[in-house]
Amino acid sequence: xxxxxxxxxxxxxxxxxxxxxxxxxxxxxxxxxxxxxxxxxxxxxxxxxxxxxxxxxxxxxxxxxxxxxxxxxxxxxxxxxxxxxxxxxxxxxxxxxxxxxxxxxxxxxxxxxxxxxxxxxxxxxxxxxxxxxxxxxxxxxxxxxxxxxxxxxxxxxxxxxxxxxxxxxxxxxxxxxxxxxxxxxxxxxxxxxxxxxxxxxxxxxxxxxxxxxxxxxxxxxxxxxxxxxxxxxxxxxxxxxxxxxxxxxxxxxxxxxxxxxxxxxxxxxxxxxxxxxxxxxxxxxxxxxxxxxxxxxxxxxxxxxxxxxxxxxxxxxxxxxxxxxxxxxxxxxxxxxxxxxxxxxxxxxxxxxxxxxxxxxxxxxxxxxxxxxxxxxxxxxxxxxxxxxxxxxxxxxxxxxxxxxxxxxxxxxxxxxxxxxxxxxxxxxxxxxxxxx
Ligand SMILES: [Zn+2]
Ligand SMILES: [Zn+2]
Numbered sequence: 001x002x003x004x005x006x007x008x009x010x011x012x013x014x015x016x017x018x019x020x021x022x023x024x025x026x027x028x029x030x031x032x033x034x035x036x037x038x039x040x041x042x043x044x045x046x047x048x049x050x051x052x053x054x055x056x057x058x059x060x061x062x063x064x065x066x067x068x069x070x071x072x073x074x075x076x077x078x079x080x081x082x083x084x085x086x087x088x089x090x091x092x093x094x095x096x097x098x099x100x101x102x103x104x105x106x107x108x109x110x111x112x113x114x115x116x117x118x119x120x121x122x123x124x125x126x127x128x129x130x131x132x133x134x135x136x137x138x139x140x141x142x143x144x145x146x147x148x149x150x151x152x153x154x155x156x157x158x159x160x161x162x163x164x165x166x167x168x169x170x171x172x173x174x175x176x177x178x179x180x181x182x183x184x185x186x187x188x189x190x191x192x193x194x195x196x197x198x199x200x201x202x203x204x205x206x207x208x209x210x211x212x213x214x215x216x217x218x219x220x221x222x223x224x225x226x227x228x229x230x231x232x233x234x235x236x237x238x239x240x241x242x243x244x245x246x247x248x249x250x251x252x253x254x255x256x257x258x259x260x261x262x263x264x265x266x267x268x269x270x271x272x273x274x275x276x277x278x279x280x281x282x283x284x285x286x287x288x289x290x291x292x293x294x295x296x297x298x299x300x301x302x303x304x305x306x307x308x309x310x311x312x313x314x315x316x317x318x319x320x321x322x323x324x325x326x327x328x329x330x331x332x333x334x335x336x337x338x339x340x341x342x343x344x345x346x347x348x349x350x351x352x353x354x355x356x357x358x359x360x361x362x363x364x365x366x367x368x369x370x371x372x373x374x375x376x377x378x379x380x381x382x383x384x385x386x387x388x389x390x391x392x393x394x395x396x397x398x399x400x401x402x403x404x405x406x407x408x409x410x411x412x413x414x415x416x417x418x419x420x421x422x423x424x425x426x427x428x429x430x431x432x433x434x435x436x437x
């Protein structure tokens with residue numbers, strides 16, 4: 001099944017740079033997700049930041065990683081760690097990350113493996129590689145320093161999801177800061193990221209050129225919609241990603257609509273359990289615990305049936321690609337009192353995207369018309385355009401490398417704004433090396 005064989009796809013240079021720091025994106029340089037970035041100094045000290053895959057069908061992989069002994073995984077989303085099992089089994093790489101990222105990783109890899117089996121597409125790694133990767137972690141608390149040769153490293157809070165980290169690296173010549181996926185705004189789960197002085201800032205530009213609507217307004221519109229559905233006797237089906245979004249939504253419902261009957265299903269239940277075991281990764285651990293005790297966790301077939309009478313069902317998959325949300329949709333779709341509230345980005349080709357564009361969703365591979373009301377809310381935990389620019393200004397970096405971004409729409413307005421403020425801006429391309437002196 002492995003069609004990702006060493007030596008074939010890497011264009012990584014054999015020798016270290018003459019001076020300064022070289023960076024090289026294997027993926028995620030000029031695209032969203034699918035991240036892998038190798039950076040190296042003139043002594044040959046090198047490291048990999050993230051190694052993900054894009055969970056499309058079939059998945060999209062970054063270029064093959066050169067032999068790296070250490071990789072930092074910023075957070076536990078599959079587009080940042082999906083290829084770590086390949087890495088660990090081929091190069092015996094040590095994975096560095098926060099304890100919560102390490103704990104959730106196993107579940108993310110297993111889920112990715114399961115989905116690849118169900119959909120019948122090949123993965124670049126198999127189940128044994130998951131075990132190798134799981135035992136390859138070396139965890140670091142936020143702000144705890146460690147060393148790699150002459151480099152000094154530490155992880156700081158990135159916002160985004162619990163356990164998500166930014167990486168600070170002090171080399172002999174430069175101070176580097178990699179944001180990973182980040183947000184400076186607080187969410188129910190986590191506090192926003194704080195800027196830190198650096199020379200070179202590698203920043204994600206997912207939302208370049210776009211501003212987020214205010215969180216208060218979005219939350220209010222979401223709450224109003226749920227009240228409307230529940231008052232007419234319907235059930236609001238709320239598809240939500242397992243890792244971060246499910247818990248944010250449950251906490252929001254608990255805070256604003258404690259009188260409602262809210263049921264939660266899918267992998268988000270296990271993720272919440274692990275988050276609660278790592279209170280250091282949460283903004284307000286007791287708020288998550290209270291919300292979690294309050295909602296009803298679905299754990300059996302009969303629970304599932306009971307949930308069909310609830311006011312709200314929060315469930316994976318967040319993009320309506322299988323999972324319990326499809327099971328619920330199939331039963332709720334007959335009654336127009338029910339409604340669907342999407343809570344995140346719906347990728348091209350996903351069930352959620354088809355629902356919005358065509359009013360059809362594949363249910364057990366059968367194209368099924370859906371006549372329910374559908375609304376979409378932006379609960380993104382990525383920094384918007386202004387947050388990205390403000391963050392860069394506060395980091396006082398000379399050079400800003402904009403990655404994890406759409407190179408045609410999101411990046412150009414961001415580059416223009418940053419350049420007008422005096423930054424030297426880099427726009428990396430996958431497979432190409434750049435040296436910063
Ligand atoms: Zn990402
Ligand atoms: Zn992420």
